Amino acid sequence: MTPTKVALLGIPYDAGSSYQRGPAGAPVLIREALWTEAGNAWTEAGIDLKDGRLDDEGDLWFTDREPGADARARIEEAVGTILDSGRRPLLLGGDHSITYPALRGMRRHHPRLSILHLDAHPDLYHEFQGDPFSHACPFARIMEEGLAERLLQVGIRTMTGHQREQADKFGVEVIDMPSWRDGTSLRFETPVYLSLDLDVLEPGLAPGVSHREPGGLTVRQALGIIQSLESPLAGADVVELNPLNDPSGLSAAVAAKLVKEIAARMLRETS
Numbered sequence: 001m002t003p004t005k006v007a008l009l010g011i012p013y014d015a016g017s018s019y020q021r022g023p024a025g026a027p028v029l030i031r032e033a034l035w036t037e038a039g040n041a042w043t044e045a046g047i048d049l050k051d052g053r054l055d056d057e058g059d060l061w062f063t064d065r066e067p068g069a070d071a072r073a074r075i076e077e078a079v080g081t082i083l084d085s086g087r088r089p090l091l092l093g094g095d096h097s098i099t100y101p102a103l104r105g106m107r108r109h110h111p112r113l114s115i116l117h118l119d120a121h122p123d124l125y126h127e128f129q130g131d132p133f134s135h136a137c138p139f140a141r142i143m144e145e146g147l148a149e150r151l152l153q154v155g156i157r158t159m160t161g162h163q164r165e166q167a168d169k170f171g172v173e174v175i176d177m178p179s180w181r182d183g184t185s186l187r188f189e190t191p192v193y194l195s196l197d198l199d200v201l202e203p204g205l206a207p208g209v210s211h212r213e214p215g216g217l218t219v220r221q222a223l224g225i226i227q228s229l230e231s232p233l234a235g236a237d238v239v240e241l242n243p244l245n246d247p248s249g250l251s252a253a254v255a256a257k258l259v260k261e262i263a264a265r266m267l268r269e270t271s
C-alpha cells in the first residue's frame, strides 16, 4: 500500500478572463495564507500537512505574449507529469480556463473520471466574447472531448438559455443553488476531479473574485461537500481568487482553508 501524496501546483494564468484580470496573482497569496503562522498545518480531519505527503511544485510561468495554446499545452503536460510521479495534483488558479487543459492531463491517467464542479456559473458557453477557451467555456470543451463521463455542477445561480441547452446536450447534471440541500450525498462510480470556483461562495464571505454573485454557499457548506464526498478524489483545482478584489486577504484565507481540506480529503485515501 503506497501512501497517497499530493502535489500543489500554482497556475498563475488569467488570460482566459472575460471581465477582469487578476487571478494570476492568486497562487502566491494562497500559499502565503496556507502556511501563515497565524494558524497551523493540521486539517480538520487530523492530518498534518507538514508530514511530508504534500509537495509544493511551485508555479508554472507564463508571459502575456505567449499564445493560449502554448499555455494550455504546458498546463496539460505539468498535470500529466504529477500523475506520472504517482501523486495527485492540487492546482492553485488562475482563472477557470485552466480546468480544460488540466482535465486533458488527467485523462491520460484516468480513462474513467467524473467532475464535481462547484461554481456560481455553469461555464458552458460554446464561446464567450469570441474566445472558445475563455473562463466561461471550459466545461463545454471538456464535455465535447469526452474528458469526463459525468459532470455534476453544484451551486449554480446564473444559468442562461444557451447554457441550459449546452447542459442538456452534454448531459450535465446541475444542482442549482436554490435546490441544494445540506447532507445531499454525492456519489460517483469513478474517481473524481473537483473544480472549485471561489465564487460559488457567498461573496460577503469571499469577496475576492471577479464575478460576485450573491446567494451562494457558506464556507462551512463547501467544506461539508468536500469532506463528505464518497468517491476517490484524483485531482482538484481552486480557481478564480482575484487578489485585486481582496485587499483584506480574507478571500485568500478562505481559498487556503479549502485547499487544506481538499488536500486532507485526498490524503485520507490510500493509492
Ligand SMILES: [Mn+2]
Residues within 6 Å of the ligand: 119, 120, 121, 197, 199, 200, 211, 240
Ligand atoms: Mn464562477
